Amino acid sequence: MNDWQTKREENLKEVRITTYILCFMVFTLAILMTAWNASLALSIEDIFAFYLENFILIMCFALILLACIIVIKLNFIYSGFMFLCLLIFAFIGYYNITYVKEMLIIPVAYIAFIKNKFFGCCLAVISGILLCFRDFWTYGSTFPNPNLESDIIFTGVMFICAWLIGSIASIELDSRNHLLALANKDGLTATYNHRYFHVYFKQTLAEVKRSNGSLSLLIFDIDYFKYYNDTFGHPAGDAVLKDLGQILLQQVQQPGIAARYGGDEFCILLPGNDSKAALQFARKLKKTIEDHFAENDQFKQLPTGKLGITLGLASYPEHTKTGDDLLDLADHALYKAKKTSKNKIELYFNVLDSLKGMCDQSEMGLLSSTKTLLSIINAKDRYTYGHSERVLEYATKLAQRCGLDEEEVRLIQYGAYLHDIGKIEVDVNILNKTDNLSEMEWEVLKQHPYWGSEFLRSIKSLEIVRPYVHYHHENYDGTGYPVGMKGNDIPLGARIIRIADSFDAMTTDRPYKKGKSYLEACSEITVLAGKHYDPELSKIFVLMIETDYQIGHAACSVEQ
Incomplete structure (x- = not known):
């Protein structure tokens, strides 16, 4: 609900409550006037006896006050007005005082305004019938009957008021709904x-x-x-x-x-x-x-x-x-x-979201910065958007196939997701270059694992992940970068990420070349097992791809 709608509802509520309170004040005044007029002809000694005999008047007055408080407190204004109508009829019937019947116009007008003109007109007709019935009951069916004629005219006045106020309220409601539709709905x-x-x-x-x-x-x-x-x-x-x-x-x-x-x-x-x-x-x-x-x-x-x-x-x-x-x-x-x-x-x-519960307050800002940097890298290296997510998927499945525990799998997930964060230091022209890189450009690009590792140094909860990022481009035979580490000296997480990273790079379309099929990529990983990739992990990975992605039995299959 808009602010102006809220304000409108508050104003309407104030009008309803104020009207209700004023009606009860007038009705209370009628009761007091009745009691006062009746007690004028009595001596002081007889006043007490009068009120004792008219106990119902006192109870009615107390009931009015109690009902008024309850209705306002619970905001049952609609029910409160119906209750007021009943009290008015009870007052007229018991004391035979008809001047309070004019108060019926207020509930009739209120119901017509809040509900619609049909309900208002119905209440006007019902009230008029009850008044006319009382006239027949009290004065008989002889004519002329001024009281009956007066109540018939009064019923017509109530009906007209209900029709007029209800119609205006209906027109206002339709106009408001139309304006709301124009303000809130799309025209097409x-x-x-x-x-x-x-x-x-x-x-x-x-x-x-x-x-x-x-x-x-x-x-x-x-x-x-x-x-x-x-x-x-x-x-x-x-x-x-x-x-x-x-x-x-x-x-x-x-x-x-x-x-x-x-x-x-x-x-x-x-x-x-x-x-x-x-x-x-x-x-x-x-x-x-x-x-x-x-x-x-x-x-x-x-x-x-x-x-x-x-x-x-x-x-x-x-x-x-x-x-x-x-x-x-x-x-x-x-x-x-x-x-x-x-x-x-x-x-x-986002795998980094699971880190929030592990980070202290001082690291939360760094974690948010890390997510921002990853978004920037994805924007810079536009042809590999989603690369980190796919590497994360492959690395997670490979780590699970290797039987690693949940904690180790989770750390590998962090490393896989963050493995290219060092590319934030690499010029966008190098990242998106379609020709072969120059020797100088290649040297710059080879530094991104080190830069990524240094960035994670400031986040204590990711300290154990730094080696995975630092060494994810090391080859099993020692020909990789940035330090030339080889064999099992390369952390297990880095070896897993190395395979997942290469597989996604092979199967991703680039502007200058079409990605390989899963079958072709598995064949290349098998050929390079023991050179670029851990041979045991390569076997497990190829079997995993064949099974999970249903590519069929590759020519590079593990049996070869």
């Missing part, structure tokens, strides 16, 4: 807009924190949408966005919302969903969107041959302790998915 897709998304995200996150719940955020865009717009025109692109908006409105249920974040990018907030539930929702949504556009022949001309979407997903509190950076994390996952391969769902992951 009918989903919420960028501005409202941030307002709702802030509000929902606060509620989730108070209830110790979970919140997931999906952000996605359409693959090759610019290509589609350029090929078929923006009207065709707008039609796709409009259809996509309708799908989101059908799939996303309250309290979740879908919003157009910009261009062909959409955000979905899912309160009460952890990453597992959100991932299941994302898969269902992706399939629904792809099935909807499957028959569109225009999409068959896209590079992928169909409409595809790429999604990034992050969850609170699983991926972030504060939730404030949830959008950044989901966007990071989307960016990673777009850079590595489109048309997929990417769940946010």
